[in-house]
Amino acid sequence: MVHDMTQIDAPASQLPFSVNGLTPEWLSDALTQDDRAVIVADVDVTRIIWGSATKVFATLTFAENARDIPTQVCIKGGFDERSRAFGLGPAYELEGHFYRDLAPGFAAEVPASFYAATEADQGVIIMEDLTARGAEFGDATDLWPVDDVATTLEVQAKWHAALWGSTKGDRKWLPIGAKAARDAFTVMLSPEVFHPLIERPEVPELSAGLRDDARVRAGFARLWEHDDAATHTINHGDAHFAQLYRVPGAAPAYLDWQTACLAPWAHDVSYFLGSALSIEDRRTRERELVRHYADALAGYGGPRLDDEEAWYQYRLHTLHGFAWMCVPTVMQPSAVVEAMAHRYGAALEDHDPIGMLLG
Structure with a gap:
């Protein structure tokens, strides 16, 4: 189900870059549309999730609310300079574009949003608080059954099929490849950053080839070159298990569209399966699940x-999981980094995508 909620790109004089900037005055300006006035009298921040982007959960008190905005909202943006230092400004900007330009009519559920705006290196979205609908969220330390993984692949297949063969067209903001993730990862792959990150206790013992920063960089360069020349659909771009939510009676859906991009189907599928299955389940079920995705893709047109060829592309794209060897714990909790790094690390050792790419 896609929520039919008004998408706004209401210009604000300046988007806030910190949580302190989410004042009643700014929210009132942002949420007022045309002749439908919204006056926020008070903002009570109830919870903050610090990650690659920041999610601020707040209860709003209205003096006037002509748009019937719910009192519980989630305000998302780049509000943490520690994460911004990894070059994530363009990712915040891109997510604002996604909610403004692509989310309406998207072939999968996305959170309802009431405001989406961008400026250089920032994007701010005011969206529904999914907990109000009883949403359950993907937890990297508590996986769902394999049948639910298969259902999620059907969700991916539906929007991949609907947007198969996409090009930039009118969406000039949509990059080829997950540019923001690539930019951030390029920083993480630099020798002075790479080695301290992969030597952390959260990261499994890697084979010599995966500890060679020059070889890993060369592998990614070859994969990105391959992907940029492939047939594209619109990818989530960071479709790991912890990006999922589901509300009672509905299929899983994705959060965090700050890496939406034009890319081959295997980017989303491989990255998702590497995160969503235990190492044992992945080894015994992954080929069957790739076929399940392929059947769903054809079924949706x-x-x-x-x-x-699908199996080859799936294996090649397991390289994307290497990113979790380098995810800093200012972006994700230590337990999440550890769980993801071990799953993806096993897939990298099993499939050897760098060997496939470099020979």
Whole structure:
């Protein structure tokens, strides 16, 4: 189900860059649309989730509310300079564009939003607080059953099929490849950053080839070159398990569209499966699940993927999971980094995508 909520790009004189900037005055200006006045009398911040982007959960008290905005909202943006230091400003900007330009009519559920605006290196979205609908969120330390993983692949297949063969067209803001993630990861792959990150206790013992920063950089460069020349659909771009939510009676859906991009289907599928299955389940079920995705893609009107080629592309794209060897704990909790790094690390050792790419 896609929420039919008004998307706004109401210009604010300046978007806030800190939580302290989310004042009643700024929120009133942001939420007022045309002749429908919204006056916020008070903002009570009830919870903050610090991550790659910041989610601020707040209860609003209204003096006037002609748009019937709910009292519980989530305000998302780049409000933490520690994360911004990794070059994530363009990601915040891109997510604002996604909610303004692509979310309406999208072939999958996305959180309802009431305001989305961008400026250089910032994007702010005021969206529904999904907990008000009883949402359950993906937790990297508490995986869902394999059947739910298969259902999530069907969700991906539906929007991939609907947008198969996409190009930039009128969406000039939509990058080829997850540019913001690539930019941040380029920083993480630099020798002075790479080695301290992969030597942390959260990261599993890696084989020699995966500890070679120059080889890893060369592998990613080759993969990105391959992906940029491929047939594209619109990818989430960071479709790991902890990006999911589901409300009672509905299929899983994705949060955090700050890395939406034009990319081949295998980017989302491989990255998702590497995170969503235990190491044992992935080893025994991954090929079956890739076929399940391919069947769903064809069923939704997309192309029929060749079985061997689909398996090859899936294996090649397991390289994306290397990012979790380098995710700083200012972006994700230590327990999440550890769980993800071990799952993705096992997939990297099993499939050797760098060897596939470099020979």
